[in-house]
Amino acid sequence: MPIAFSPCPNDTFVFHALVHGLVPGAPQLDVTYADIDITNRLAAGPDGLDVMKISYAALPWVLGDYALLPCGGALGRGCGPLVLTAGAATPADLAGKRVAVPSDRSTAYLLFRLWAAQTIPGGVGEIVVMPFHEIMPAVRDGAIDAGLVIHEARFTYPNYGLTMLTDLGSWWETDTGLPIPLGAIVIRRSLLPERDKLAGWIRASVEYAWAHPEASRGYVLEHSQELAPEVVQAHIDLYVNSFTAELGEDGYAAVEALLGRAAKDGLVPAFDLILLR
Structure with a gap:
């Protein structure tokens, strides 16, 4: 089965x-x-591909072909995600300024735009899409006024001498009481008869990972792009949780809240929320 993930x-x-063929009955990937x-x-x-890991923010563009x-x-x-600056700043200081983002079809981007609409008078200036690994050096060196960062940058930004202006996750959770939808697994709608089977195999893989954390260590480190082992473990601890095994009602509510707000503000195409189920 063809699959793409990060x-x-x-x-x-x-x-x-x-x-690695450790889930009984599952096809070779x-x-x-x-x-x-x-x-x-x-x-x-x-x-x-048939099965893919994409950003929840990208779902409105692909729901005609893929199911969650x-x-x-x-x-x-x-x-x-975090908004970082090279020194102490307030949201008002970003009015009309240049902000680097790693993607304009990401949950981080949607959260930033929704937050900025509430907190930055007149809004930011130019949004610059920049490779993730270039953002923190660009903010440090003054090429960009602020940077939107994700993943391991939560743990490493002090190494660049940067300051956190805001934690968009904390803002979102305070504003909605809901978790943050980051990455989604989708399957082609033409393969919907296989959705329940695939979901079962993925849950079994998650449960195996939790039960045998050492088994995956070599594979994880091989692909971890030279991250320190302690950063790798912190990354796993942060992003693999109960929602990974089962989205549940809180998970669906979070996705509907994020994408519903974004569609209302014209940040994503309008879509029928029923397609998320």
């Missing part, structure tokens, strides 16, 4: 058992490792 520690931890901005574009075009799986993705609390 080389990030949470994805390799979750899918280790499936990739043909894995493409790609960052989520790449899979977002693939899912929206003719070359999308209720497991395997990333939602959570205390794991939101």
Whole structure:
């Protein structure tokens, strides 16, 4: 079965058992490792794979072709994106300024735009899409006024001498009481008869990972892009949780709240919320 997910520690931890034939009855996977901005574009075009990890923010563009799986993705609390500056600043200081983002089809981007609409008088100036690994150096060096960062940057930004202006996850949770929808696992609608089976195999892979955390260590580190082992473990602890095993009503409510708000503000195409189920 063709599948695409990122080389990030949470994805390799979750899918280790499936990739290595440790889930009884599951098919062999043909894995493409790609960052989520790449899979977002693939899912929206003719070359999308049967099963893919994409950003929840990209769902409105692909719901005609893909259905959401209720497991395997990333939602959570205390794991939101950060807005960083080179020194102490207030939201008002970003009015009319240049802000770097890693993607304009990401949950981080939607959260930033929703937050900015509430808190930055007149809004920000230019949004610059920049490769993730270039954002913190650009903010440090003054090429950009602020940067939106995700994943391991939560743990490493002090190394660049940067200051956290706001934690968008904390803002979202305070504003809604809901977890943050980050990465979704989707399956082609033409394969919907296999959705329940696939969901069961993914849950089994998650449960195996939790029961045998050492089994996946070599595989995870191999793909972790030279992250320190302690950062890898912190990444897994943050992004692999009960929502990974089962989206549940709180998970669905979070997705509907984020994408419903974004559609209302014109940040994503309008869509029928029933397609999320």
